[in-house]
Amino acid sequence: MIRLVLLDIEGTTLPISFVRDVMFPYAAKALPALIEDHTNPQVVGARADIAVSHPGEDPLKVCQDWMAKDEKAAPLKTLQGITWRQGFEDGTLRADLYQDVPPALKAWSKGGLRLAVYSSGSVPSQKLLYGYTEQGDLTPLFEGFFDLSTGGKKEAASYTKIAKACALKPEEILFLSDIGAELDAAKEAGLHICQLVRPQDKTVPHEGVPQAVDLNDVTQKFSLPA
Numbered sequence: 001m002i003r004l005v006l007l008d009i010e011g012t013t014l015p016i017s018f019v020r021d022v023m024f025p026y027a028a029k030a031l032p033a034l035i036e037d038h039t040n041p042q043v044v045g046a047r048a049d050i051a052v053s054h055p056g057e058d059p060l061k062v063c064q065d066w067m068a069k070d071e072k073a074a075p076l077k078t079l080q081g082i083t084w085r086q087g088f089e090d091g092t093l094r095a096d097l098y099q100d101v102p103p104a105l106k107a108w109s110k111g112g113l114r115l116a117v118y119s120s121g122s123v124p125s126q127k128l129l130y131g132y133t134e135q136g137d138l139t140p141l142f143e144g145f146f147d148l149s150t151g152g153k154k155e156a157a158s159y160t161k162i163a164k165a166c167a168l169k170p171e172e173i174l175f176l177s178d179i180g181a182e183l184d185a186a187k188e189a190g191l192h193i194c195q196l197v198r199p200q201d202k203t204v205p206h207e208g209v210p211q212a213v214d215l216n217d218v219t220q221k222f223s224l225p226a
């Protein structure tokens with residue numbers, strides 16, 4: 001029996017275009033000044049991590065390359081999250097979630113399902129994103145937020161850790177994502193899985209995996225509360 005739905009963000013609840021065309025350019029603009037901030041311990045830590053993976057390279061250039069490739073690198077995600085705080089808090093950024101998302105999450109939660117987030121975006125940026133959506137503050141719907149500090153999304157061990165943190169068996173969790181390799185890892189850990197194949201995101205269907213076009217379709221296919 002499914003007790004908790006674990007949700008990816010980009011490509012699952014939020015159009016990829018919002019991340020690529022709105023959030024990334026905002027972060028790219030703020031990054032050159034932020035990366036020179038030697039007083040912020042999070043920035044100092046991120047720079048130190050970049051120096052380990054890319055010794056001798058310009059940290060700003062490394063981050064810019066990562067952003068161009070939408071690389072899910074933890075130091076980049078930390079730095080982006082710091083830049084986005086200002087934008088969400090002053091109203092410049094508002095997450096425009098897929099229209100099917102808020103009503104489905106509310107119905108699932110009302111029907112007794114537990115909800116949690118697992119995204120490459122840092123936990124503080126996940127909370128900002130769901131705190132400031134066009135449809136209001138959705139953070140109270142989620143009991144847990146997980147990011148790359150739990151482990152990579154393409155590693156089965158990360159899903160085992162999340163199940164333990166939620167005090168659930170893996171088979172009591174349904175993981176939703178657009179990325180085949182993430183779903184394979186979750187399946188290996190014993191979770192139920194479903195790929196969101198969003199036409200707007202031109203998602204590539206992953207072979208041998210249950211698929212849905214939106215969260216209403218997930219509701220039907222997994223008999224979740226409507």
Ligand SMILES: CSCCC(=O)C(=O)COP(=O)(O)O
Nearest residue numbers: 008009010119120121125126
């Ligand atoms: C708060 S998420 C911001 C989007 C982002 O930077 C990201 O990497 C999302 O990746 P996901 O794992 O949700 O596909």
Ligand SMILES: [Mg+2]
Nearest residue numbers: 008010011178
């Ligand atoms: Mg995704």
